[in-house]
Amino acid sequence: MPKLRLLYCATDKELFDALMSSKQHFGERILLSLARRRGILYSRSDERVDLADKLSVMTYGFHEIRAIQDEFERAGRGEKTTSFRINMELTVAEIKEIADEYRDAADDEEKVVTRSVGRAGVAVDLKYTETDFSKTRLRQRQEREAHIEFKVEQGHTVVTLPATEKARQTVAALKDRLYAKKQADIGVEEVDLSSVTDPKLRTAFFTRLITRLAGFSLQNVTRVKADLAEKPEDDIDTEENGEEGAEEASEEMLGVVRAVALNGESLLASPLYQGLQRRGFFLTSITWQSKRNSLPFQIVEFDAAFDEPAQGREFKYAVRGWATQKGGDYTKNFKVVPPEEKKVLLGLIEDTAMTVQREIKAEFAAQAEAQDIGPGGAE
C-alpha cells in the first residue's frame, strides 16, 4: 500500500511564528517583497512584526508555503565539511555497491542517489527530512541535502561529508558495510587530537594548519576560540584533608574562565590572546584569511574547528568566501567561492590538516617517551 503523504495545514499563527522566527531569513526587505509579489505595497518604515502580522493573515496555497519553507532549507554559507581517510584504495565499483546497499535499506524519508565524479570518485547525494521539535511548527520538518564524496587517491580513499549529524550517521553506516564486506580493518584515519593532551601542541595544530596551506600565505586571523586545558583532577583524600580541603576546592571553582571567543584583527598577535596562551588556553576554533600566492591573488577566508573542542574530536572546516582585487584594492565583502574552486580549497585543508596532525601526534609521542625515560619517569 502506498504510504500516505504527510498533510498539514498552516494556520495564521504558524505562519506568523515562521516569519518572525528568523530575522536573518525574513528581514523587513524580504517581507516587503513577499507582499509585493501579491501586488501589495507596504511602507518601508513599517515594523517587522507588523509586516509579519499582516502577511500571516493572507491566504496561502501549497506552493506559497513551500516558498517560505525553502528559505529555511537553503544551506547557509557557513556549512562546514569534515573528512576522514580510509587507508586503502577502494574501487569505484566497491563504493557504488555499498552505497546501493545503503539506498535499498534506507527508509522512505531518505532519497539516495549515487553518481561517479571524475574517474576515481563517487558521490552519494542524500536527501532527507530533518525533524526538530524545538523549532516553530512550520520549521519542524525540513528537507535537507548532504553530499558525501569518496575520492580514491594513491594508497587511500578520502571521504568528505557535511559536518552534520545525519551525514555522519550515513557515513558510519556505509563504513560498517565496508567493514563487513572487506572482513578486515579498513584503517580509518581522521583528524582527532583527543590523545594529545599538551595544550601547546593542540594550538600548534591550528597555527601550523594556517601557515602551511600550499600556495597561500597567512594574512589575518579574525576569530578564535580557546579552551582552558583542564588539569587532571587529583584525588583528594577527604579523610586527610577534611572539610578544609573541600572548601579550598569549591573556592577554586569561583570566577574561572574555561573558554573564550575572540573577534578582531591579527588576533594571534594580540596581547589578550598571548595572555590567554600563557595561562594554558589552547585553540579550538579559528577563522583566518590567507592570500593566494599566484594570480589573481584572492584573499580566501577559511574556518577550522573541533565540534568537541575540549576533546579535540570531530574536526570540521569550511571555505567561507573570498575577496578579489579591484584596481589593486581588495573588495570589502567576501564573496561565495565557485563550487569547483571550493572543492580544491577544501581538499587543501584536508590534506594539510592530515599531515599536521600526524606530525603533532608524533611529537606528542616523542614528548611522552622522553618523559618516561627522563628523571622521575616510570622505570
Add this chain to the structure above:
Amino acid sequence: MNRVRWFETTWPYSMRTLASRLKEYTFGAESSDGFLVERVRDTYIEGRHIEKVMFDEVVHDPFGNEITFNRLSYRQVEFLYSAAYPQVELRNAPRSLQTFISRTSEATDFTTAFVAIDIDTFKWADSIRTLFPKNFRIDLAQLSEVFIEADVTAKMVLTSPHDIRAAFARFANRRKHVVDRIQIKLEQDDRLLSLQLATDGTLRTADALPKEVLDAIRGALPASRTQP
C-alpha cells in the same frame, strides 16, 4: 611626511635568534612577501618587510576595446627590532600592517604581540629638551574631549609662535582633557627641526631625521602608561 611609530613587545628569543628566524622568511623573486634583514647586532635588528602587490588593471579605450595591464608595486615597512624598550620601531609603514604583523608573528611561532603604547607627550618633550635645549619650544598642542560643560566637549588646537606651555597649563588646569599630539621645534646643527609627537608613540616630521636625532628621540621615549 616622514612617520615613525613605536610599539612594545616581549621577544621570546635573543636578537640573533630572532634574526635567523626572520631570515627563514626572506623576500625573494618568487615570494609574495618577506623580510630583508639588513643589520643584526646583539641588541637590535634592522631591516625591511616587503609585500609584492600584483593586479590586473583593465582599461577600456574609446572604441570599446578592453586592454589589460599587469601592474606591480611593492609595499615596504622599515623596521628596527630592539631587545630593550621600545622593542619595535616602524618607519613609514603603510596603512595596513596585517601582512607584516602576521609574518613577524609566524616567525616567532605566534608568541609575540605588538602592543600600542600610550605615553605622556609633555614628558617626552621634556626629555628631548634636555638633549636639544637650543631654541626648544612646544608651539602646538592638539587636545580632544576638553570639558566645556556637562555633555559638551571640544576639540582644540593651541598654537603660538612662542612656547605654549604656560598658556596650556593655565587653560588645562583642573579641566578634563586628552592631549592627542604636540609639536616641538628645536635647533640641531644650525637647522630648525619641527617634530610632532603623538600619544600613541608616533613621530611625524617633514623630512627624514638624521640618525643621531632619531636615536636620541627614541631614547627619550617615556615608559608606556599601558603594560604589555
